[in-house]
Amino acid sequence: MNDMRIAERDVSTSETKIAARGVQVHYGTTHALKDVDIDILNGNVTAFIGPSGCGKSTFLRCLNRMNDTIAAAKVTGSIKLDGEDIYDAKVDPVQLRAKVGMVFQKPNPFPKSIYDNVAYGPKIHGLTRSKAELDNVVETSLKKAALWNEVKDRLHSPGTGLSGGQQQRLCIARAVATSPEVLLMDEPCSALDPIATAQVEELIDELRGQFAVVIVTHSMQQAARVSQKTAFFHLGNLVEFGETGQIFTNPRDPRTESYISGRIG
Amino acid sequence: MPVLWIALIVLAAAAIAYVLARRSALASAQGDVRRMHSLPSYYGWHAFILTALPALLLMLAWLIFQPLFIENRIASQLPAEATATATSQQLAMRDVRSVADGLQAAISSGAITPEEMEAFTNDPSTLRARLGEAGVALGGNVTSETLEAAQNFRALASTMNLTMTVLVIGVALAGAAIALKQVRPDFWARNAVERTVMGLLIFASAIAIFTTISIVFSMVFETMNFFRQYPWQSFFFGTTWSPVFHGNSQLGIVPLLWGTLYISFIALLVAVPIGLFAAIYLSEYASNRVRSFAKPLIEVLAGIPTIVYGLFALVTVGPLLRDYFAQPLGLGSSGTSVMTAGLVMGVMIIPFVSSLSDDIINSVPQSLRDGSLGLGATKSETIRQVVLPAALPGIVGAVLLAASRAIGETMIVVLGAGAAARLGLNPFEAMTTITVKIVSQLTGDTDFNSPETLVAFALGLTLFVITLGLNIFALYIVRKYREQYE
Ligand SMILES: Nc1ncnc2c1ncn2[C@@H]1O[C@H](COP(=O)(O)OP(=O)(O)OP(=O)(O)O)[C@@H](O)[C@H]1O
Ligand SMILES: [Mg+2]
Numbered sequence: 018m019n020d021m022r023i024a025e026r027d028v029s030t031s032e033t034k035i036a037a038r039g040v041q042v043h044y045g046t047t048h049a050l051k052d053v054d055i056d057i058l059n060g061n062v063t064a065f066i067g068p069s070g071c072g073k074s075t076f077l078r079c080l081n082r083m084n085d086t087i088a089a090a091k092v093t094g095s096i097k098l099d100g101e102d103i104y105d106a107k108v109d110p111v112q113l114r115a116k117v118g119m120v121f122q123k124p125n126p127f128p129k130s131i132y133d134n135v136a137y138g139p140k141i142h143g144l145t146r147s148k149a150e151l152d153n154v155v156e157t158s159l160k161k162a163a164l165w166n167e168v169k170d171r172l173h174s175p176g177t178g179l180s181g182g183q184q185q186r187l188c189i190a191r192a193v194a195t196s197p198e199v200l201l202m203d204e205p206c207s208a209l210d211p212i213a214t215a216q217v218e219e220l221i222d223e224l225r226g227q228f229a230v231v232i233v234t235h236s237m238q239q240a241a242r243v244s245q246k247t248a249f250f251h252l253g254n255l256v257e258f259g260e261t262g263q264i265f266t267n268p269r270d271p272r273t274e275s276y277i278s279g280r281i282g
Numbered sequence: 283m284p285v286l287w288i289a290l291i292v293l294a295a296a297a298i299a300y301v302l303a304r305r306s307a308l309a310s311a312q313g314d315v316r317r318m319h320s321l322p323s324y325y326g327w328h329a330f331i332l333t334a335l336p337a338l339l340l341m342l343a344w345l346i347f348q349p350l351f352i353e354n355r356i357a358s359q360l361p362a363e364a365t366a367t368a369t370s371q372q373l374a375m376r377d378v379r380s381v382a383d384g385l386q387a388a389i390s391s392g393a394i395t396p397e398e399m400e401a402f403t404n405d406p407s408t409l410r411a412r413l414g415e416a417g418v419a420l421g422g423n424v425t426s427e428t429l430e431a432a433q434n435f436r437a438l439a440s441t442m443n444l445t446m447t448v449l450v451i452g453v454a455l456a457g458a459a460i461a462l463k464q465v466r467p468d469f470w471a472r473n474a475v476e477r478t479v480m481g482l483l484i485f486a487s488a489i490a491i492f493t494t495i496s497i498v499f500s501m502v503f504e505t506m507n508f509f510r511q512y513p514w515q516s517f518f519f520g521t522t523w524s525p526v527f528h529g530n531s532q533l534g535i536v537p538l539l540w541g542t543l544y545i546s547f548i549a550l551l552v553a554v555p556i557g558l559f560a561a562i563y564l565s566e567y568a569s570n571r572v573r574s575f576a577k578p579l580i581e582v583l584a585g586i587p588t589i590v591y592g593l594f595a596l597v598t599v600g601p602l603l604r605d606y607f608a609q610p611l612g613l614g615s616s617g618t619s620v621m622t623a624g625l626v627m628g629v630m631i632i633p634f635v636s637s638l639s640d641d642i643i644n645s646v647p648q649s650l651r652d653g654s655l656g657l658g659a660t661k662s663e664t665i666r667q668v669v670l671p672a673a674l675p676g677i678v679g680a681v682l683l684a685a686s687r688a689i690g691e692t693m694i695v696v697l698g699a700g701a702a703a704r705l706g707l708n709p710f711e712a713m714t715t716i717t718v719k720i721v722s723q724l725t726g727d728t729d730f731n732s733p734e735t736l737v738a739f740a741l742g743l744t745l746f747v748i749t750l751g752l753n754i755f756a757l758y759i760v761r762k763y764r765e766q767y768e
Contacts, residue, residue, distance in 0.1 A: 081656065083656060086655060111655075111659070112658065113658075114655060114656055114657065114658040115657070116658075118658075119656040121649060121652060121653060125647070125650055125653040126653075127654065127667075127671075127672075129667075129671065137657060137659075137667070138657040138659075141658065142658060188653070191653075192656075192657065195658065
């Protein structure tokens with residue numbers, strides 16, 4: 018169990034970034050998420066774990082209102098970002114998503130060049146003032162996503178021509194380039210080899226200096242390695258939420274216990 | 283025996299063979315389907331195919347070659363002066379055939395008795411009048427050589443018919459017998475049927491390809507014929523179109539080509555933006571309910587007969603444009619104009635653009651939209667920068683399809699833009715297109731060998747080459763994009 022270096026990093030007791038209370042999601046008649054209360058802290062990495070289909074992605078999509086694009090999805094309860102309800106009529110979901118970036122479960126590069134994929138967010142939001150500045154943003158984002166060395170000679174070839182794992186890192190770079198305040202990552206390492214995974218984990222750790230990071234993962238080791246807080250979902254319920262060290266060494270709920278031990282015991 | 287009957291008999295035999303083969307397959311496996319290689323119905327189908335297919339193919343071949351064979355035999359019996367040249371032989375054979383057909387019709391309806399026939403053999407001079415009374419008109423008087431040849435013709439045809447009937451039914455029965463003998467649990471009936479299905483599919487695609495090739499060839503031959511009588515330089519570069527039916531015509535394609543392209547251009551100018559915007563609305567913004575009735579409603583436009591569009595152009599749009607635009611602006615007083623035809627044609631091809639583009643935009647994966655929205659892009663930014671580029675190859679294809687439709691359109695042009703070939707820029711003047719001129723050169727009393735008529739083939743071939751070029755261009759664009767972004 019030497020890769021279970023359980024968070025030697027302390028939970029910074031900084032302020033709450035996102036506060037979710039009583040969140041319920043229905044897809045038509047399916048009750049996908051039941052009464053979830055969670056606080057996402059600034060400067061922390063929060064990991065969501067749980068068996069497939071338990072609602073991790075669904076909850077993640079609530080946090081930047083991506084569920085708006087699914088006609089059948091109905092979200093109730095309150096989710097506050099910096100104390101402001103994001104489902105309030107006054108909040109523009111477009112602005113919200115610029116602040117709460119997302120890396121999706123399946124890599125989805127745009128049918129554009131690698132460069133344009135990464136430059137997409139900065140261009141839309143007018144984050145850079147000159148071409149040189151934009152070049153710089155693209156380069157640092159690709160470096161952060163551990164992709165720069167592989168693509169620096171072909172920035173203008175299509176992003177869809179990359180391998181699956183490279184595409185996943187391209188999507189990470191794309192999200193990072195927009196400099197969000199919160200970064201939601203849905204299984205960002207599912208198609209990556211151990212080296213790239215380590216690099217992305219390094220990135221996640223680095224990012225939490227600036228953003229709050231939420232990561233969904235099926236790898237217990239990864240959750241233990243990168244996160245300070247862990248939430249365990251089961252059948253649409255948030256079963257247990259606490260400090261990562263406590264969840265992995267001393268879970269309170271028997272379901273958490275059996276899930277964790279089933280995987281890493 | 284009539285061909286239809288033979289075909290029915292063969293099919294009936296095949297149906298019986300199906301039932302028998304199925305039953306004997308089941309029996310040979312003692313009712314346990316799992317012990318056979320294929321399901322019982324496959325043995326049935328195998329028997330059906332083996333009974334019907336060779337027999338029907340034989341019949342088809344026979345029907346194609348029998349007339350050629352008979353013609354040859356009879357022609358060799360005709361007197362030498364009749365077969366001296368190809369033309370005179372053709373004429374003589376035509377006489378023989380019409381007399382033979384006339385006799386056949388008259389005898390089978392009972393208008394001429396066999397005894398009368400005897401009399402005619404000795405003296406054929408009254409035959410024409412007699413056949414005329416019986417309702418069969420002949421072109422000229424019948425000579426005794428012709429009558430003899432015609433009698434031989436009939437005899438030969440009837441023996442050959444009989445032979446065919448016997449052979450075809452024989453082949454069918456033999457096929458059935460072979461198939462029934464083959465029924466054993468270890469016979470791969472399923473694979474045999476599979477091969478036949480493949481053959482059928484190949485045959486169907488071969489027919490489509492051969493038709494295209496033969497259409498092109500017939501056009502090419504007539505076009506070469508035309509260029510022997512009319513210099514190609516004057517055709518391709520001539521700027522005047524004025525056919526005169528006593529010769530000395532000027533048959534320059536340039537004004538027609540210009541009219542075609544001008545009208546199609548205006549039509550696309552109308553159809554592409556409207557169609558594309560409608561498609562974007564339908565696929566990205568409209569709710570499912572709106573979409574489910576708006577889309578068929580737009581598609582109705584494609585179902586309206588073009589002649590109705592033509593009338594609309596002639597009666598409504600044309601006068602409207604003349605009275606409110608052309609005349610006040612001093613641009614002419616023609617009721618028919620390029621603008622009229624272009625606008626109406628544009629409306630007609632909207633559904634080609636919108637419906638196809640809508641399907642294509644819908645097939646862009648939702649994950650791409652999510653990716654863009656997730657970065658804080660608005661809906662229209664997402665559409666412009668992600669969805670449309672991804673859908674572009676398909677949209678180009680839709681536009682080019684609409685363009686070929688516009689280029690080939692005739693009715694709207696005749697009624698909307700008129701039939702006067704003219705080379706000009708004013709969109710409120712009457713002009714015309716290649717297709718309209720093809721129709722007008724081929725209709726009416728014309729000598730089929732004059733350049734004025736043959737030019738229609740040259741025009742048609744040019745049009746074909748243009749649309750072919752458009753299609754190849756479309757394929758090229760689509761492929762280029764695919765390579766880049768897939
Ligand atoms: N668009 C949708 N329409 C209807 N039901 C959905 C939709 N998306 C998810 N669901 C349902 O909601 C439940 C939770 O799905 P979700 O995608 O959140 O699972 P998950 O925890 O992310 O699983 P995985 O680990 O496999 O990604 C599932 O039962 C799923 O069938
Ligand atoms: Mg998921």
